[in-house]
Amino acid sequence: MDWDKIRLFYEVAEAGSFTRAGENLGLNQSSISRHISALEHDLKVPLFHRHARGLILTEHGEILFRTARDMLMRIEATRSRLDETSELPAGNLKVTATVGIGAIWLAKRVSEFLGVYPDVRIQLIVTNEELDLAMREADIAIRLRRPSQPDLIQRRLFTVHYHAYAARSYIERFGEPTSLEDLDKHRIVCLGGHQPAFILAVHQLSTMGRDPKDPRPGRFVVNDSLALRVAIESGAGIGMAPAYSMEGNPLVSRVLRDIETPTLDSYMVYPEELRSVARVQVFRDFLVAKAQRWDH
Template identity: 65%
Template structure:
């Protein structure tokens, strides 16, 4: 099979249309269509169902797409190993983690990493949904729960503790709650929205110390930890926050310190095939060193 045609086919399958694939490839829509038609003739099999809303893979097309994806992943891994050495790690490193941990903890440590390894380029993908590392949606992940996939290498980094916080200004205006029951008379803020259940579970102010069937109302629900932190800093109310957002002099005060709070363990995760890639190795060692110095 002609690899150039396979490459065009793979791009079309991912894009879902000849037009979008042509834009990605720098080809006209008609040129892309001709290449696909020629490939179908070569293989004597239809690869796409064509309809007004776009393209759908046939059974034969899906089989070819899976094979092409595997070839692409192997070629990318081989290229990475050929173009870098252990002495001078280089190339692109795609890292994914949660929005909060990435934007408020990891980004603060990237400058030091770039100073150490200036030839590594990091693409940081912040999402609370877990990307598929086996399918190379990312090279490395930092996750806030232990992975269950057996083919992933994992290294525990540190424990993220959660506590209840309010701003100095809020406490001055409304007073400091001394018991969980006192929260009934305060403005409560929460992390929420369409999020994984394990992340939502640690933000339990609505039910802390009372019947879960009769939760306290929240004054505001925010689907972003950075936004929730800013709201608390501004005096909007009281919220549960991870300690990595409150480890600076930002006017936040921990309250109800005697209350037992939840925690989540963080893990560095990558696919087995990335074990020998130098830039993954140095990123792993760098994060492990940062985790050891982070006293939580």
């Protein structure tokens, strides 16, 4: 099998269409289509079901896709090992973080790191799913619980404090709750959808002070923490959010200050085999320094 064709097949499968793959790779659609047809001819099996809305992998295509993904991960792991011979921080660093920490806390600070280490290139993957570091889906992860995977180095960063917030415009219109019972008279906005249970739990005002079997109905439920923050800012209702996402925000005020609210500890984790990699070491030290200033 021609590796160039396999790599092209992988990109097409990831994109879901010849058009999007062409845009990503800088190739025209007809050229990509010819290469995929040639690969199918070589293998003597169909790899895609073609329809008007895009491409769906066949059973044979699924097998080849998993193999191609494993090959790419092994190549990336080999590249990282080769880079370890350099004492200067350089090369690619794939970082994954939860949506809130990645898009708000880390994204605000990464420009400083890039300025100090111009030869390091960072790819940030923002997701609440725990990517497999052993399979090199990412080099470093920032997570809101201790890792369950073995052979991972872990370093606690800071405690994430969650509080109840409301837009100042909402308070002017509906008043400010002073007790959990008052929440029964207010609009509640919640994080929902397909999220880890422990993350959903810290966002739930609907059950605070209530029987979990009889929660307050959420007037607005959204599966993204950034969208939840915007909803709170715009006056959709009262919701839980991490302190780092609301600190200094002139549009909102913290409410229910006397109520005990949940916390989660954040951790930086990475595989043991990357311990001596220069770009991992400096990024670890950078995060730890930033976290120490924030941990209060």
